Amino acid sequence: xxxxxxxxxxxGRGKRLGAITSKxxxxxxxxxxxxxxxxxxxxxxxxNFENIYIIAGYKGELIKKKFHNKIFNLIKITCCVEKxxxxxxxxxxxxxxxxxxxxxxxxxxxxxxxxxxxxxxKRKINYNYIFLNNNTTYKENKxxxxxxxxxxxxxxFNKNSKLMNSGVYYFKKNLLRDIKNKKISLENDILTELIKxxxxxxxxxxxxxxxxxxxxxxxxxxxxxxxxxxxxxIFFDRDGVINHDNKYVYKYNDFILKKNILNSLTKLKxxxxxxxxxxxxxxxxxxxxxxxxxxxKKLKKDFIKKNIFFNDILFCPHHPEGIIxxxxxxxxxxxxxxxMLKKIISSWNIDLKKSYMIGDSKSDEDxxxxxxxxxxxxxxxxxxxxx
Numbered sequence: 148x149x150x151x152x153x154x155x156x157x158x159g160r161g162k163r164l165g166a167i168t169s170k171x172x173x174x175x176x177x178x179x180x181x182x183x184x185x186x187x188x189x190x191x192x193x194x195n196f197e198n199i200y201i202i203a204g205y206k207g208e209l210i211k212k213k214f215h216n217k218i219f220n221l222i223k224i225t226c227c228v229e230k231x232x233x234x235x236x237x238x239x240x241x242x243x244x245x246x247x248x249x250x251x252x253x254x255x256x257x258x259x260x261x262x263x264x265x266x267x268x269k270r271k272i273n274y275n276y277i278f279l280n281n282n283t284t285y286k287e288n289k290x291x292x293x294x295x296x297x298x299x300x301x302x303x304f305n306k307n308s309k310l311m312n313s314g315v316y317y318f319k320k321n322l323l324r325d326i327k328n329k330k331i332s333l334e335n336d337i338l339t340e341l342i343k344x345x346x347x348x349x350x351x352x353x354x355x356x357x358x359x360x361x362x363x364x365x366x367x368x369x370x371x372x373x374x375x376x377x378x379x380x381i382f383f384d385r386d387g388v389i390n391h392d393n394k395y396v397y398k399y400n401d402f403i404l405k406k407n408i409l410n411s412l413t414k415l416k417x418x419x420x421x422x423x424x425x426x427x428x429x430x431x432x433x434x435x436x437x438x439x440x441x442x443x444k445k446l447k448k449d450f451i452k453k454n455i456f457f458n459d460i461l462f463c464p465h466h467p468e469g470i471i472x473x474x475x476x477x478x479x480x481x482x483x484x485x486x487m488l489k490k491i492i493s494s495w496n497i498d499l500k501k502s503y504m505i506g507d508s509k510s511d512e513d514x515x516x517x518x519x520x521x522x523x524x525x526x527x528x529x530x531x532x533x534x
Contacts, residue, residue, distance in 0.1 A: 148448055149267050150248045151317075153196045153222075156333075157184060157255030158204025158229055158238050163361045172206040174255040175213070176359060178368050179377070179496055183359055184210070184255055186376060189495060192220035193456040194263050195448055197248055199224045201255070202238045220459045221444050236331035243323045252333075254314040257358035260375060261350075264451070266317050274348040275318050275341055277302060280356060282311035291334050294342075296349040302342050310349075312338070313356055372496075378419055379501035380458075382488060382515070385424035387507035388525045395428035397438045399445050407530035412455045414533055419497060422460040423487040425510070430469025439464075458495070461487040483513035488520070 157174040167176060174184035188199065199222050203210040207228035215226040227241040239252075249272065251263060261278050279302075282292055291312035295305035312334065322337070331337065341347040357372055359365040386392040391403045412420065428434050443460055450457060463482070469475035480486040492499070504515035507525045515522035526532060 148195060148452075149269060149272070150197050151195075151266060152246050152248045152250040153191055153194075153199045154239070154242060154246070154250050154252045155184065155187060155199070155201045155255045156235055156238060156252065157201050157210055158207065158232065158235075159256055159360075160205045164359070164365060165362070167362075167365070168205070172203065172209050173359065174203075175206075175209055176365070178359065178365075179373050181494065181496065182213070183258075183368075184214075185494060186372060186496075187253065187255065187258060188214070188219050188224070189458065190258070190260075190376070191251075191253070191263075192222050193458055195267055195444075195451055196222050196251075198222065198246075200242045200245065200250075201226045202229065202241050203227065204229045204232050204238065220457070221440060221447060232330070233328070234330045235333035236326070236337045237329055239323060239326045239333075240328045243326050246320060246323060249320050250318055252316045252318055254358075256360055257314045257356050258372065258375075259313045259315060259352065259356045260354045261313070261315055261352050263315075263317075267451075272317070272319070275322065275346060276316065276348050276350055277338070278313040278315040278352050279310040279349045280313045280352050280354060282309045291338060294349065296351070300348040300350070301345050302347045302349040303345075304342065310351065313352065313354075314358075377496040377498055378417060379498040379503075380419035380421060380491075380495070381415060381502065382421045382423050382491070382504040382520065384482075384504075384506035384508070384511045384525075385422050388505055389422070392507075395431075395433045397428065397434035397442055399442055402442060402446065405529060406527075409453055409455070411530045411533040412450070413453065418502075419458045419495060420456070421458055421491055422462075423482070423491070423504075423514075424460070424462050425482050426462045426464050427466035427469065427481075429464035430466035430471055430474035432470045436464060459491060461490060463487060482508075483510040483517070485514045485517040488514060488518045492518070 159173050175182045203226055211226040211228055214224045217224050279294055293306050293308050294302055294310045295308035296302055357368050359368050383389055389408055396402055463480040465474045465476050465478045465481055467477045503521045503523055505523050505525050512522045
C-alpha cells in the first residue's frame with residue numbers, strides 16, 4: 148500500500164464571512180456543533196495516511212493549539228503556522244522540508260465526498276491529479292472553472308465545459324521542489340502551469356462541494372453536512388469481540404480475528420465504526436504505547452484492503468495496579484468509565500438513538516449504559532448477530 152501524506156490548507160482570512168471570523172480562524176467555525184476542520188479530519192483520517200499536516204495562517208495559533216501533535220485514528224497531526232501570508236501556493240513552503248511522501252492536498256474551508264483509496268492501491272503514480280465536479284452550485288468560485296479532460300484523462304481548458312476544480316488534489320512530492328518562500332497562487336499559478344504542460348490528470352465526480360467561504364454557503368453547509376456526515380455508530384470492545392482474548396495481545400502475529408468478524412464488518416457501511424478498548428498491559432509493563440500503535444497501523448491496512456474503514460480507535464493505558472508510574476492510576480476513561488465514548492461523541496455527528504456498543508464484559512455494558520447507548524453482548528455467531 149502506497150505511503151501518502153495529507154495536507155490541509157487552513158490559512159484563509161475569511162473576509163467574506165464578516166464578523167464570523169473576527170475572533171476565530173475560518174476552519175474553526177463550528178458547523179453542526181463541530182469546527183469545520185474537524186469534519187475534514189474525521190473524514191480523511193479513515194484512510195491510511197502516514198501524516199496529516201495543517202498549514203494555518205490567519206489566527207493560526209488557535210488551530211495549532213487545538214490540533215498540533217494530536218493523534219486522530221492513528222495518524223499524527225503537525226500544524227505549521229505561516230509567519231507571513233504567502234497565498235495558497237506559497238503556503239506549501241511551510242511543509243516543503245517535512246513531507247517525505249506524495250500527498251493529497253485539500254482546502255480547509257470546503258468538503259467533497261471523494262474516494263481517495265484508489266491512490267493508496269497503486270504502487271506507482273506518474274501524474275498529479277485533480278478531482279473535478281459539475282459547476283452547478285458554486286458559481287462564486289472563479290478559480291479554475293471551465294476545465295475538461297480528454298480520453299487520457301489529461302486536464303485542459305475548455306470554455307464550454309461546466310467542470311470545475313473541487314479543491315482536492317493528488318500531488319507528487321517533487322512538486323514541492325520548486326516552491327519558494329514567496330506569495331504564489333496554487334490555482335492561478337501552479338495548477339495553471341501543470342495544465343499547460345499536460346502534467347495534470349482529472350477525475351470526475353458527481354459529488355458537490357460544500358464550502359463555508361461566503362455567508363450564503365456557510366448557512367447551506369449546516370444542512371448539507373448533516374445530510375452527508377450524520378449517521379449511527381457501532382462501538383466495539385476489542386479483545387474477545389474482534390479478536391480472541393489471548394491476554395495482553397500486542398504482536399501482529401498473535402492477533403487472531405474471531406470467526407466471521409470480517410464478513411460482519413463489511414455489512415456495516417451505514418455506520419461509523421469505533422474501537423474503545425482497555426489496554427492495562429501498558430500500565431502493567433507488558434508492552435508500550437508504541438507497540439499498540441504499531442499493531443493497529445498494520446491492522447488498519449488489513450481492514451482497508453477488505454474495504455472496512457474504522458473511523459477511530461481509543462484506548463485506555465491506565466490501571467490502578469500498574470507498575471509504570473505514568474499509567475498507575477484510577478481514571479474515567481477505563482471502562483466501566485465512559486470518557487472514551489464521550490470523547491468520540493463530542494468529535495463526531497453521531498445519531499446516538501440508532502447506535503450500539505458491542506462488548507463481552509460487564510464493564511463494557513456499564514460504560515454503554517452510562518452513555519445511554521444500546522448494548523449487545525458478543526456471542527459466537529457474530530455474523531448472525533450483526534444481520
